[in-house]
Amino acid sequence: xxxxxxASDVLRRYALTIGDTSLILAQRLGEWIxxxxxxxxxxxxxxxxxxxxxxARYLLSHAAQLQGGGTEDDLAFxxxxxxxxxxxxxxxxxxxxxxxxxxxxxxxxWQLELFERLQQSSEPKLAELAAKAIKETRYHFRFSxxxxxxxxxxTEESHRRVQTALDALWRFxxxxxxxxxxEQEAAALGIGPDPASLAAGWASRVExxxxxxxxxxxxxxxxxxxxxxxxxxxxxxxLLAEMQIMQRTYPGAQW
Amino acid sequence: MTQQQKQWPLYEVxxxxxxxxxxxxxxxxxAADATMAIEHARDVYTRRQEGVSIWVVRSADxxxxxxxDADALFEPxxxxxxxxxxxxxxxxxxxxx
Numbered sequence: 001x002x003x004x005x006x007a008s009d010v011l012r013r014y015a016l017t018i019g020d021t022s023l024i025l026a027q028r029l030g031e032w033i034x035x036x037x038x039x040x041x042x043x044x045x046x047x048x049x050x051x052x053x054x055x056a057r058y059l060l061s062h063a064a065q066l067q068g069g070g071t072e073d074d075l076a077f078x079x080x081x082x083x084x085x086x087x088x089x090x091x092x093x094x095x096x097x098x099x100x101x102x103x104x105x106x107x108x109x110w111q112l113e114l115f116e117r118l119q120q121s122s123e124p125k126l127a128e129l130a131a132k133a134i135k136e137t138r139y140h141f142r143f144s145x146x147x148x149x150x151x152x153x154x155t156e157e158s159h160r161r162v163q164t165a166l167d168a169l170w171r172f173x174x175x176x177x178x179x180x181x182x183e184q185e186a187a188a189l190g191i192g193p194d195p196a197s198l199a200a201g202w203a204s205r206v207e208x209x210x211x212x213x214x215x216x217x218x219x220x221x222x223x224x225x226x227x228x229x230x231x232x233x234x235x236x237x238x239l240l241a242e243m244q245i246m247q248r249t250y251p252g253a254q255w
Numbered sequence: 256m257t258q259q260q261k262q263w264p265l266y267e268v269x270x271x272x273x274x275x276x277x278x279x280x281x282x283x284x285x286a287a288d289a290t291m292a293i294e295h296a297r298d299v300y301t302r303r304q305e306g307v308s309i310w311v312v313r314s315a316d317x318x319x320x321x322x323x324d325a326d327a328l329f330e331p332x333x334x335x336x337x338x339x340x341x342x343x344x345x346x347x348x349x350x351x352x
Contacts (some may be wrong), residue, residue, distance in 0.1 A: 150291075
């Protein structure tokens with residue numbers, strides 16, 4: 001009994017780790033609605049956001065079930081920043097369109113590796129999510145890598161802008177492959193892959209596109225951000241303030 | 256003119272709703288090239304499971320009849336009702352006609 005509840009707690013926190021990354025990125029992409037450079041891109045970003053939100057709902061609902069009380073909404077709207085376990089990369093501000101694309105591209109490549117492996121999870125719920133999410137992610141990657149090449153191999157200005165964004169966001173990628181305590185336990189239980197094992201596949205995917213986009217891979221920085229451990233940049237607080245204000249102001253409000 | 260040059264070219268979008276049905280014109284989108292046109296068509300016109308296949312074609316590549324020629328092109332068919340296959344008695348035994 002003791003062992004079972006410990007395992008279920010690992011599963012709950014692991015579901016939050018993956019789910020929060022999708023949730024926060026969905027919220028960021030949602031900020032583009034009505035502001036994207038073209039109507040078609042507006043819809044494309046919103047579509048991706050909705051895919052990510054769907055993943056987050058599935059995972060947060062499961063986490064709520066495992067903790068034996070509350071709902072996905074409680075987890076999304078009533079938790080404080082330090083309780084969120086998302087990667088630091090996804091909470092970074094949108095910047096210009098190029099910066100949003102770079103962030104998306106780096107995450108998409110990582111989610112491809114993650115969901116590929118997660119289909120073999122010992123947890124049927126996670127394997128089921130991964131099987132659905134991998135199809136969505138393949139399209140996301142097609143979209144973001146397509147734009148990486150267009151912008152990178154585009155005009156002088158577009159090249160400069162994405163290279164700058166890449167240089168600025170690269171330092172957040174290290175975190176993807178450094179296991180948090182939750183991920184370590186999850187890997188030991190066969191719930192999820194060891195994050196370090198995703199690094200090689202991610203790097204080769206990313207490098208292939210960078211080369212086509214005539215972009216330079218920035219130097220690796222060993223410093224790791226700790227979003228997965230609940231240590232966030234100030235950007236997350238602002239994002240949550242906007243995302244949570246309705247439920248915080250009118251608890252339980254429905255529409 | 257400069258404004259027009261800044262716009263991506265226009266593409267017409269055709270969607271096949273189900274296997275076995277024909278592609279139908281659903282609207283148009285702007286895109287920089289064919290690859291992007293397919294993606295934009297997917298994102299704009301298949302969000303609610305509208306289709307299983309997409310065609311896009313540059314709007315500029317469509318050759319259209321001139322509305323001014325409508326009289327010459329379409330009027331002559333008006334009084335030729337005998338071209339409609341409605342003058343036959345269909346035997347009851349014939350199904351699926």
